[in-house]
Amino acid sequence: MKELFEKESYSLINNKLKKNSFNLKNSKRINLGDFIYEKLTLIFAIIVFMLTVFMGYEMYINSRLSISKFGWKFLTETTWDPVAEIYGALPSIYGTLVSSFLALLIAVPLSIGVAIYLSELAPDWLEKPLSFLVELLAGIPSIVYGLWGVFVLVPWLRSEVQPFLFEHLGFLPFFRGPMYGFSILAAAIILSIMVLPIITSISRDIMKSVPSIQKEAALALGATKWEATKIVLMNSKSGMLGATMLGLGRAIGETMAVTMVIGNRPLISSSLFDPAYTMASIIANEFTEATSDLYLSALIELALILFFITIIINAAARMLVWSLERKWKKS
């Protein structure tokens, strides 16, 4: 009852504040300058709005040749042969999905661990520099990751990791085959480093926005730190799913670093040691070599697919994260 009353009075006060505070939108005075100002900024806002629609349209127009020739078969065809003019996206879709999922497999537990540490455990003086360092990781250009991958990671994989995995887990089909170093495994590792900061920083923000009363209550009842943290985790589940999906969107679209280490061969193989191809790296590698119109339009169609996949993933992820943040802010 008391709670209800308090809520009521809060909203009363809020309403009063709203009425009293000066709001550009609600003010009744209108002059020409204001009108022009609003409409001018609106025009630019509409440009941004149209940009996304226009991008999809432009790619659709330019890939019509390949869309009409291959139709839906484009997605299921397993050969990518520019000489014979047969273009199938399946190997690159396969490479994109496998490398991204592997990357998430490595990055998600790690990033959630970091997020828990940052939001629950780390002392204040450590939290800020640490999250800054993690964000710095997000700022490094992907070409630098690629460079590092080619000259440091790939040789290391070739000489240490792949022989080790082959020796101990070689009975599995994933860890067999030639050990070049340039492989889907290398791509997954690089990608996992690149998506880690995104997942970490969003999960941390979500966890921090969970009302601390819940955790305090658990602690007061005698829960250990981990048990209290579990409550926070339960509450931020869908937000962390959103963060993971944002990471997935980044991993799927990542180009340079992957192109430099994945080996660039359009094949579907169960081994993680084999080279592969992703949609993004096929475009990066072959776009300037595309001599025929059909070749070019097939590549643009790949970009169109990539565009739609990332838009869907990002939109869904943003909605998850947003709805959760709004929910906590309200309560």
Next chain:
Amino acid sequence: MEKIIRSYKRKLIYRKAISFFVMSLTFIAALFAIVPLVFIFYYTVSKGITHLNLEFFISMPKPVGESGGGMANAIVGTLILVGIGGVIGLPIGIMSGIYLAEFGNNKFGTVLRFLTDVLSGIPSIVVGVVAYTLVVIPMKHFSALAGGVALAILMIPTITRTTEEMIKLVPHSYREAGLGLGIPKWKTSLFIILRTAWKGIATGILLALSRAAGETAPLLFTALGNRFWSTNIFQPIASLTVYIYDYARAPFEDWNEQAWTAALVLILLISIFSVIFRVITKSKYKAN
């Protein structure tokens, strides 16, 4: 009774042990997250520093087989590309950011905010393809302009959102003061609010520009790259990142080392800007 207490104590110890274990795991995860950063910084600095001298900045790349030479054309090229991107992207980004902050409290504003977030998640290679179809196909050849268009599209979401955030950080009383003096809203917004928020917006823009300088994928088939000196925006142009890509794949040791130096220059640039951005946005509005 004692038995029960003892069993509870045992359970508590067990639970505390688990808690300690899991919490140390998260600490280890945090350490692990920093390791790649340290590695990347270490390798870029130690390998890149050998060629980091004046020659790198002022001389042209040498032909295959000759050692030495620099990347002067690529540095200028990157600046030109980022400049074109800025000229196209800044007005759109800033104005739409102002719209979102001042008038965006409606449905369209929510949609736009959502869309800019989605737009920032679109792979840069896709943006490159769009710039190709938009500029390269009609002009019939690769050009710096096409690269600039691609970079502009990549910058817009960042600039829009930073502008909005920075304007929203300005205390409401500033606006009331301006309006209380009878200044029209647009003047208040432009000359009081925007001027107060300007420092934050400017650093946000610098951050977006430096991020754009680190892009490679959209430049591969728009600006293409150029071994020679070029400042013509209708011709292909060299850029640092494309040089890194080419030099990393080349079989010459000297080129590989120069790729590291270019990477070092890029990382330094971006790190400096993100530190400045952080300091300015953090310190100025801390009280609010």
